[in-house]
Amino acid sequence: MAEKDCARLPYGEYGQRLKGEPLTGRSKIAQRPTFIEERRLEEQGYRFIAGIDEVGRGPLAGPIVAAAVILPLSLNTPWLPMVRDSKELTPRRREFLFPLIGRAAIAIGVGYVPPDVIDSQGIIRATRMAMCSAVELLPRPSDFLLIDHISLPELGLPQKNIIKGDSLSLSIACASIIAKVSRDRIMVALDDVYPGYGFARHKGYATREHLENLRRWGACPIHRRCFAPVRECIR
Amino acid sequence: MSHSPKVLCPRPGMYKVNRREVGALGEKVAREYLEGLGFFIRETNFRLREGEIDIIAEKDDFLIFIEVRTRMSTSFGTPEESVTPSKIEKLITVAQNYIETHEDLPPSWRIDVVAVELTPKGKVSRVELIENAVS
Numbered sequence: 252m253a254e255k256d257c258a259r260l261p262y263g264e265y266g267q268r269l270k271g272e273p274l275t276g277r278s279k280i281a282q283r284p285t286f287i288e289e290r291r292l293e294e295q296g297y298r299f300i301a302g303i304d305e306v307g308r309g310p311l312a313g314p315i316v317a318a319a320v321i322l323p324l325s326l327n328t329p330w331l332p333m334v335r336d337s338k339e340l341t342p343r344r345r346e347f348l349f350p351l352i353g354r355a356a357i358a359i360g361v362g363y364v365p366p367d368v369i370d371s372q373g374i375i376r377a378t379r380m381a382m383c384s385a386v387e388l389l390p391r392p393s394d395f396l397l398i399d400h401i402s403l404p405e406l407g408l409p410q411k412n413i414i415k416g417d418s419l420s421l422s423i424a425c426a427s428i429i430a431k432v433s434r435d436r437i438m439v440a441l442d443d444v445y446p447g448y449g450f451a452r453h454k455g456y457a458t459r460e461h462l463e464n465l466r467r468w469g470a471c472p473i474h475r476r477c478f479a480p481v482r483e484c485i486r
Numbered sequence: 487m488s489h490s491p492k493v494l495c496p497r498p499g500m501y502k503v504n505r506r507e508v509g510a511l512g513e514k515v516a517r518e519y520l521e522g523l524g525f526f527i528r529e530t531n532f533r534l535r536e537g538e539i540d541i542i543a544e545k546d547d548f549l550i551f552i553e554v555r556t557r558m559s560t561s562f563g564t565p566e567e568s569v570t571p572s573k574i575e576k577l578i579t580v581a582q583n584y585i586e587t588h589e590d591l592p593p594s595w596r597i598d599v600v601a602v603e604l605t606p607k608g609k610v611s612r613v614e615l616i617e618n619a620v621s
Contacts, residue, residue: 327594328595329578329581329595329596329597329618329620330578344575347575347578347579351578351582354582354586
């Protein structure tokens, strides 16, 4: 799209609403993620385009998890239109899609950064570390990265960051589902190790239940001490 | 076609219908209909713990999983409207399983629905194939 056209519309290149632009009526475009960007890159000769997304930047406890997913662009199965950004899907639908994406994908990498590293490095650097290790763990190397919101120059790979990529690109949406389900499963397992906080239910996010239990029991080893609500409870 | 379930009660409003028999009749109607359209039927009533697929067929290099929906009245919606999201999930799960456990399959697959509507007396009033019903 020409830059002129972009300026007139309140939407970006892929139809997303741009920051600061007013909502014109019911302008939330019901948009499904597509392979449009991936196809464009394929025409430029890239073969293994990885979608990358991260989950768990907000919670007070637990790891940050990132996933990288390379899909065959010829993929055309009845479940593909069900794929959305993981936040728009029910837990049940995510669990349903998780194994299907796992089998259909050419390669999948999942990277974790534990809470103590989040404390020492800060959440932004931890996010980058998780994304980098997801890419490095891909069993088949990728030649182009499509990343949600962030750029990873340290990897030295051609890449593009897309704002709201998880609701625009199918590869990034699939990565968001893989990352979300992986992290939720970790938190359910950690609930057995550190019971009493309700990690299986809130997955470490700052719900009322979590905050009450945090005040009652204090922080446990998987709490992120650099986050304000946790820090207050330690004092 | 003159299949007719034997279990119908004569008085209107008091039809007591054996659901299983209506379903079986619908599947038979659907099978004949699909064969007429040139489908090669691979399997019927493919059953797994996760669910069941009524008909598995092949046509034009497509592997097609078919859910047959039979209704005797449309007062609760048309047959095809009765395919719920959770039913779709089951169909996809079983279809994926079938693909992984069988060889020499066509390259692509899809899920179709055959809608069969019956009159209260058990006559077929409508048969329709809805291609790619899931998406």
